[in-house]
Amino acid sequence: MRFQTFAAALVLIVLLAVWLNGGASEDRQAPAPAPAEADLKCRVAYVHDGDSLRCQDGARIRLHAVAAREKDETCSPGHPCPAASAVSATRMLKRLTEGRDLACRTTGRSYDRVTAICWTPEGTEVNCAMIRSGTTVIWPRYNRETPICA
Template identity: 70%
Template sequence: MRFAALVAGAAAAAFATAHSWPLDDELSRLVPTLEKMLSHREAPAPADRFLCDVAYVNDGDTLRCKDGTRVRLHAVAAREADETCSPGHPCPAASAASATAELRRLAADRTISCEQIGQSYNRVTAICWTPTQVEINCAMIRSGTTVVWTKFDRQRPLCRT
């Protein structure tokens, strides 16, 4: 406990000294530019991220990339194309057609970024983002065309950003 307090005090003193240290004119002019550059830098992509050039949208929770990868939206449940819901799956009130149209609006003909969460029936389960960083899984839930699949949302929650 005493050691942690000592380390915290030393860190605070170093921080205060560094921020009050006089800078020469040229360096002080560069500081705002460097701070701006660092604040806009994106975090490095995790190893389980991949890009998907969307070839087509299958239904309200599945799409296919141009490279052949099939992507199932993680923790999202939509009605099947025939308007049914599989036994044991959550069943949204919205139609399959409305969910498919919403996923097309968000992802069709775009390059999206996806984080692989797992596998399901020869599909990658993933959380995906539009080029403007809208989380597609979350947008689908919020649109009311799909529902959250709580069982999977507990493993890796949606709508974190």
């Protein structure tokens, strides 16, 4: 009798844990794949800072509508300024992208760089992941026409 009570309690605990965790993994929504309109492929060779990277083919990409501190920890006048350090933003972008293949949609140009929204092979929007990490902030001026995290 004790064993049956113990087994029933254990089953209830497991069911409660599954319910609190949002159900079975099959019920969770998978990340969206990169959009069909992605027009640029990039194997990331180098992360320059928290909002820009270089592809193996030499292309330079600046993440659209994302603002990170400069390498010297400053923020340019008139630019949004995140509380997080440049080092933390650079580390996060490296963790997300370095050595990986990205699919990107070009949104414009900034100096000698393409501005783009990029996705990992799993469908993670890199721009949005950087914002959600807390290491960068949205740049509203550029987010109006082509919003990220949409």
